[in-house]
Amino acid sequence: MARESSKGGGRRRTSRDRAVVKPRRSLDGIKTIDNRDYDLLGRFVTDYGKIMPARLTGATPKQQRRIKRAVRRARNIGTMA
Numbered sequence: 001m002a003r004e005s006s007k008g009g010g011r012r013r014t015s016r017d018r019a020v021v022k023p024r025r026s027l028d029g030i031k032t033i034d035n036r037d038y039d040l041l042g043r044f045v046t047d048y049g050k051i052m053p054a055r056l057t058g059a060t061p062k063q064q065r066r067i068k069r070a071v072r073r074a075r076n077i078g079t080m081a
Helices: 038-042 059-078
Strands: none
Touching: 038 059
């Protein structure tokens, strides 16, 4: 009988366990990501207000950093909840 560790237990997830998700959002044709463009930023935020990960948005790392920065600025100035 195998012993389970006291921290979490269960088996460890591997990269094969993760579901392959196709990018849902497209950034084609978007040159600038502005913190005042609420419609654009709203596409990258969940209903709960969390920033969606790049694996779901299909953004490159550089684009994801710009999205993150713009969403945080929009929240700070109060244009986004």
